Amino acid sequence: MAARRAASSLLSRRLTLRPCAAASSTSDSAILGAARRLLPGALQRFNTASAAVTAATEEPIQPPVDVKYTQLFINGDFVDAASGKTFPTMDPRTGEVIARVAEGDSEDIDRAVAAARRAFDKGPWPRMTAYERCRVLLRFADLIEQHAEEIAALETWDSGKTLEQTAGSEVPMVARYMRYYAGWADKIHGLIVPADGPHHVQVLHEPVGVAGQIIPWNFPLLMFAWKVGPALACGNAVVLKTAEQTPLSALFVASLLQEAGLPEGVLNVVSGFGPTAGAALSSHMGVDKLAFTGSTGTGKIVLELAARSNLKPVTLELGGKSPFIVMDDADVDQAVELAHRALFFNQGQCCCAGSRTFVHESVYDEFVEKAKARALKRVVGDPFRSGVEQGPQIDGEQFKKILKYVQSGVDSGATLVAGGDRAGSRGFYIQPTVFADVEDEMKIAQDEIFGPVQSILKFSTVEEVVRRSNASPYGLAAGVFTRRLDAANTLARALKVGSVWLNCYDVFDAAIPFGGYKMSGVGREKGAYSLRNYLQTKAVVSPIKDAAWL
């Protein structure tokens, strides 16, 4: 069905690129004409666009890593797909193929689930002491650190994230998360609860069995850690389906987990597409629990499939349109910087991106000016080059979709103050784009764009911004920028979101639970809460004779 096909990544439509001001940064009168309608600084935008063009059209740097693993990882072996099919994974800097990777489909999912089932029902993993499981995960963290450079380069190559980001923070965080979960392994407690009569009651927390996990392309390795970490710490076996855009890093680290001593079949990695492999995993009768991170649209499908098959419990981490609220007492320079990062981080490809920047009227004009200047300064280019802040978008589909939203923003009357076009002529780079005077009804204020497009809206009172922030089907995160204690307390409790960041953003420490309200998702990841997702509760009751106490 069409819906299924679309479900694999975000919505895909046949786009006809209309010739417009944004089409080519080197055409003349169309652009200048448009520029006259914009703020005076628009011409400066044109100059900066040239700089970005240069950076983006230089020869891409040769990644310092080889692709070693391209097959499916099932039952401890790297194997071809049952069908023998492969699919390409692309370098988003150029659109060229990095490697062809085995394409998993329902037969491969069946094999992977069977391996996981065997590993759980008969294998050593759940029968080891928790301490031994902890040691395996700790060793895995050590191996990640030993191979950090290689892993970071692979992740940058496949996803377009800057090397500074992958090497400087993401890969170390993956090791950190694994150590966090290793430390939980031997601390999973049950409960003894009082009965109303002479019964001895034990409440046990047992591993669920086989967990199916589907992860996205925007943070391939971090999402691997958020999912695989708690599942393994609780003694389960896993079948992981990676995003078709970014299959490489999970295969590499799976080989390290095996080296660390993970028994065969405990972790299986299947590369493939949503409508085939993803759907097969979601509907599998042998999977005890499903965890999905991706778009809200696909999340709905996954939940449906789980219901129709064996009612496996599902946790969902979906999209967002998170408000970033700048109050009247804000230090504007700091607010601009934080709001900028909250939106533009990871090329704007963040479920919790602060994508509705609400600015109090008393600081609005100054904020817009400075936000524009900041966006114009943002360095776009080859993610392997140091000093680059923004790499390419993940693929052509996203790229087109984002530009379509930019067009929609212009058409709906928002003020384009920076960017608005692709950057360079190769690959999927987009200029850091800023719209001001955005109104709530505009599509760019309602839909998740998942790109480097900041939307600035004006507000006057706390009650108003609360109402408007909450008037969204999403509820993932929010940023609040103020020093006033009372405003902070009020806003923190009033915003219907899973994470509120006060005077900070994107703080993802291991113990902090993360997840959405409303259509941003169900359940929480990270922290102690994540363990719940991978444990079943069993009450064991027996009578007590001659109880000394009850």
Next chain:
Amino acid sequence: MVVANGGGGGGGEKGFEVPELDIKFTKLFINGRFVDAVSGKTFETKDPRSGEVSARIAEGDKADVDLAVKAARDAFDHGPWPRMSGFERGRILHKFADLVDQHVEELAALDTVDAGKLFQMGKLMDIPGGANLLRYYAGAADKIHGETLKIPALAAGCTMVVKPAEQTPLSALFYAHLAKEAGVPDGVLNVVPGFGHTAGAAISSHMDIDKVSFTGSTEVGRLVMEAAAKSNLKSVSLELGGKSPIIVFDDADLDMAVNLVHIATYTNKGEICVAGSRIYVQEGIYDAFLKKAAEFAKKSVVGDPFNPRVHQGPQVDKAQYEKILKYIDIGKREGATLVTGGKPCGDKGYYIEPTIFTDVKDDMAIAQEEIFGPVMALMKFKTVEEAIQKANSTRYGLAAGLVTKNIDVANTVSRSVRAGAIWINCYFGFDPDAPFGGCKMSGFGKDMGMDALHKYLHTKTVVTPLYNTPWL
């Protein structure tokens, strides 16, 4: 047969290796450095296999404790340790655990020459168990949740002054050295060997120590608590003595029960707080049990703890050795029947034969007082109620064992016996995740598990008013 390998001199069989032991650390460890005592004094630590001096150790006293507390206070108030994230403290503790694993032989050897502990046990269980516990708390350091409710002292971000027993200062000093190597900042961990009435008392009464945790005898525990009250009311946790009962029911597997009781009584030469030291056997199997237990005890090999074939090493020092022999004498005079053992082994060191008394009455000294040696007191019982009542008739409440196949007996008795740890068909069921501690005069406060962290944390409630809140 019982064999004693006295240290040195002729007679002993060899054929096992005694590792080369170089005692490197003999001074006080204060503020990251090994230093002499302020007084310059030293004291001897002896090898209980021979009674000979192994080393002279710096003797800490009040002045040294003052220096240690000052270092710990500075480290806490101004140093990096509490200001690091729990994760970073955890990383250092993990490194510490790795270093312990790397030096397992050396550490085990130190405990063998200092305390007479079995070398193999040290290498295979005690030391790796210590590393396990360190890793448990390393993994807990970043999971201390403000709530309601969060090595635990170090994991919690505290700084500490440790006074090891005067009989066994060697391994503690080595651990201090490894901690420093692992990256524990100066002043966070300080080790002051010395005597209880000097260094120990100085700690208990120190005005600048926030909490004291003591493991030792009930008598000394009293003194610690008194001193704490008299000084600055510092919070106290005590892990004291025990006279733990093991109740063996008629339906027990006889061989399993005999084995379990033997291990519970004689492990570590009976020098364990939770030693199973009152054995109640139901009358139906009593005679058979006694016979097998005596045979088993007679087969136990007493000798040099470096010898992997030895089951039981020497008692820790002369004072303990003499005290145990005195209790054996009292037992005989009180009218208990000596079934086996009862005598010292060999003419060097502090070795005592595994001993069994039968016809013991509940009010005898050997049934009431903690002997802390390889002495089993066997008593008979008829009914479950009687067993429970006898098990509880002690001022102690540390651990208890029960051996039965019957689920109802297990459920009833485990709830009825007043002790901190109940072990059903097993003994020494310790786990880093399982909180352990006594009740009654065996002490209070828990070690191990997440509960142990609470001893080292203050709960603080922070309140501010809310305006315009959509929910309360």
